[in-house]
Amino acid sequence: xxxxxxxxxxxxxxxxxxxxxxxxxxxxxxxxxxxxxxxxxxxxxxxxxxxxxxxxxxxxxxxxxxxxxxxxxxxxxxxxxxxxxxxxxxxxxxxxxxxxxxxxxxxxxxxxxxxxxxxxxxxxxxxxxxxxxxxxxxxxxxxxxxxxxxxxxxxxxxxxxxxxxxxxxxxxxxxxxxxxxxxxxxxxxxxxxxxxxxxxxxxxxxxxxxxxxxxxxxxxxxxxxxxxxxxxxxxxxxxxxxxxxxxxxxxxxxxxxxxxxxxxxxxxxxxxxxxxxxxxxxxxxxxxxxxxx
Amino acid sequence: xxxxxxxxxxxxxxxxxxxxxxxxxxxxxxxxxxxxxxxxxxxxxxxxxxxxxxxxxxxxxxxxxxxxxxxxxxxxxxxxxxxxxxxxxxxxxxxxxxxxxxxxxxxxxxxxxxxxxxxxxxxxxxxxxxxxxxxxxxxxxxxxxxxxxxxxxxxxxxxxxxxxxxxxxxxxxxxxxxxxxxxxxxxxxxxxxxxxxxxxxxxxxxxxxxxxxxxxxxxxxxxxxxxxxxxxxxxxxxxxxxxxxxxxxxxxxxxxxxxxxxxxxxxxxxxxxxxxxxxxxxxxxxxxxxxxxxxxxxxxxxxxxxxxxxxxxxxxxxxxxxxxxxxxxxxxxxxxxxxxxxxxxxxxxxxxxxxxxxxxx
Numbered sequence: 169x170x171x172x173x174x175x176x177x178x179x180x181x182x183x184x185x186x187x188x189x190x191x192x193x194x195x196x197x198x199x200x201x202x203x204x205x206x207x208x209x210x211x212x213x214x215x216x217x218x219x220x221x222x223x224x225x226x227x228x229x230x231x232x233x234x235x236x237x238x239x240x241x242x243x244x245x246x247x248x249x250x251x252x253x254x255x256x257x258x259x260x261x262x263x264x265x266x267x268x269x270x271x272x273x274x275x276x277x278x279x280x281x282x283x284x285x286x287x288x289x290x291x292x293x294x295x296x297x298x299x300x301x302x303x304x305x306x307x308x309x310x311x312x313x314x315x316x317x318x319x320x321x322x323x324x325x326x327x328x329x330x331x332x333x334x335x336x337x338x339x340x341x342x343x344x345x346x347x348x349x350x351x352x353x354x355x356x357x358x359x360x361x362x363x364x365x366x367x368x369x370x371x372x373x374x375x376x377x378x379x380x381x382x383x384x385x386x387x388x389x390x391x392x393x394x395x396x397x398x399x400x401x402x403x404x405x406x407x408x409x410x411x412x413x414x415x416x417x418x419x420x421x422x423x424x425x426x427x428x429x430x431x432x433x434x435x436x437x438x439x440x441x442x443x444x445x446x447x448x449x450x451x452x453x454x455x456x457x458x459x460x461x
Numbered sequence: 462x463x464x465x466x467x468x469x470x471x472x473x474x475x476x477x478x479x480x481x482x483x484x485x486x487x488x489x490x491x492x493x494x495x496x497x498x499x500x501x502x503x504x505x506x507x508x509x510x511x512x513x514x515x516x517x518x519x520x521x522x523x524x525x526x527x528x529x530x531x532x533x534x535x536x537x538x539x540x541x542x543x544x545x546x547x548x549x550x551x552x553x554x555x556x557x558x559x560x561x562x563x564x565x566x567x568x569x570x571x572x573x574x575x576x577x578x579x580x581x582x583x584x585x586x587x588x589x590x591x592x593x594x595x596x597x598x599x600x601x602x603x604x605x606x607x608x609x610x611x612x613x614x615x616x617x618x619x620x621x622x623x624x625x626x627x628x629x630x631x632x633x634x635x636x637x638x639x640x641x642x643x644x645x646x647x648x649x650x651x652x653x654x655x656x657x658x659x660x661x662x663x664x665x666x667x668x669x670x671x672x673x674x675x676x677x678x679x680x681x682x683x684x685x686x687x688x689x690x691x692x693x694x695x696x697x698x699x700x701x702x703x704x705x706x707x708x709x710x711x712x713x714x715x716x717x718x719x720x721x722x723x724x725x726x727x728x729x730x731x732x733x734x735x736x737x738x739x740x741x742x743x744x745x746x747x748x749x750x751x752x753x754x755x756x757x758x759x760x761x762x763x764x765x766x767x768x769x770x771x772x773x774x775x776x777x778x779x780x781x782x783x784x785x786x787x788x789x790x791x792x793x794x795x796x797x798x799x800x801x802x803x804x805x806x807x808x809x810x811x812x813x814x815x816x817x818x819x820x821x822x
Contacts, residue, residue, distance in 0.1 A: 362561035363535035
């Protein structure tokens with residue numbers, strides 16, 4: 169029989185959770201509630217007059233074609249980033265899993281990009297692709313292709329996707345590698361005896377067994393592309409040219425701090441908040457169900 | 462069905478570790494060979510070399526008159542049952558069994574026929590065939606793993622400790638099932654285990670491995686009655702054989718455990734080893750409790766284990782340090798500290814050279 173042990177009232181547990189509660193309150197609850205409140209206000213650019221307008225900011229957003237185009241751009245951008253970084257990481261992880269000699273050094277090197285700050289990563293790619301100075305744009309022009317992401321929206325998108333995906337490859341690689349290593353070796357051997365070659369084993373056995381990891385990473389990558397790529401965008405394109413890379417998070421900043429439309433910007437961040445909450449719910453619901461292997 | 466021949470098979474790992482030191486054996490068609498030995502003796506490595514999962518450093522391996530040294534596992538016409546079953550967790554039982562056949566490119570109808578047939582043999586119901594492996598019990602998973610081997614209709618079955626993950630009762634039951642199945646299908650089988658009871662009950666022949674060397678190859682009864690080395694003598698049989706340092710007299714007629722009465726040697730003595738220091742081995746079941754016999758040796762009891770069918774009495778002869786176990790039939794009421802008259806049956810003595818650890822006589 170289990171015995172319940174009751175402890176007397178004590179301040180210790182409260183003291184122990186206190187720092188965490190303070191951090192959550194100051195850095196999450198307070199700004200979030202401020203954003204919620206702000207999203208219902210209309211304020212002039214000089215902060216002289218503030219008006220409570222209920223959901224007018226949201227109404228305006230819904231009828232704003234620029235907002236929807238930014239939404240579209242975000243979806244395309246995050247899909248490309250997630251797809252590119254995950255597929256690249258998976259290929260690298262499959263190779264790294266087979267490396268026997270020097271695997272430690274190899275893995276460490278692959279993890280490095282994760283330690284690079286987004287702004288630095290962006291700066292790195294901007295230098296390489298700079299239309300006049302960049303080494304890659306120089307190589308491209310030698311091949312007869314004139315690269316200019318400052319003018320061409322498609323190229324700008326390609327560049328921010330590459331820079332953002334590159335940074336995330338390391339993270340995905342780590343998870344895929346751990347996932348691969350948790351697949352029992354005997355399963356692969358059984359498949360080999362069943363006559364499956366390396367490629368067939370990858371598609372029939374390894375990928376299905378990795379699906380919980382893949383799903384988890386998909387959500388993480390989408391969240392990353394939605395929110396954490398601000399630094400990359402800011403350095404590489406600043407949302408341009410002509411809003412071609414103006415993803416939602418960047419638009420929040422642009423409208424709020426550059427355009428000084430504080431209410432509209434707050435309304436946008438509330439919508440983003442709802443999206444991230446939704447993604448997290450999906451994540452918890454499905455990941456818990458599917459991690460059964 | 463095929464003959465499997467191993468000639469001078471050796472395995473050296475890239476780091477220089479020698480795992481297998483030369484194995485020669487011809488496994489006949491339909492034979493059940495058990496590789497047995499303690500963990501780390503190389504038995505699994507040897508099996509994996511036969512399967513093609515480990516490379517062969519030296520020697521020749523042929524299956525059904527075909528050299529297979531350099532063939533892929535799938536080309537060797539073998540099927541393997543793994544210790545952890547290695548069932549594909551994302552596939553149903555049916556798909557698990559059909560996967561190899563699908564890769565072979567068999568028509569759907571034939572795949573279904575073969576899987577159904579194997580399922581019938583293994584008493585797997587249609588309802589179980591659509592389940593995922595994780596929804597099955599250990600014994601059922603074991604059956605599916607065997608089913609996956611059967612449907613391939615291989616010429617050789619390889620078993621890598623297939624019963625070690627099951628509980629004791631199920632293990633005995635599955636042991637019988639494997640034996641029956643192998644006898645009915647008549648497929649050459651190689652079975653790896655560290656459990657000597659499993660080895661004795663299953664194998665037509667046993668190969669005892671120790672640190673990558675073949676200690677002895679023979680039928681279970683041969684290994685039991687005439688262990689060729691100290692290692693085999695100690696490994697085969699439960700409870701293990703008793704050993705004591707002893708000395709053969711000059712004429713080779715009697716043997717004396719230090720400080721005890723001389724025991725007669727059976728079979729006309731061992732004249733050629735007269736005057737030699739040896740190790741004497743006697744199985745616990747070959748020691749008798751005989752009151753009043755003139756050649757009985759007094760044994761001091763330290764511990765008694767009651768098994769119901771048998772009673773195991775632990776102790777030692779007089780002041781001798783060597784531990785001794787006696788297996789007596791039935792329930793005996795014996796307490797620690799008692800002194801029992803024990804008779805050593807002269808026909809069941811095993812004498813070993815203490816240096817080479819090989820059998821004398």
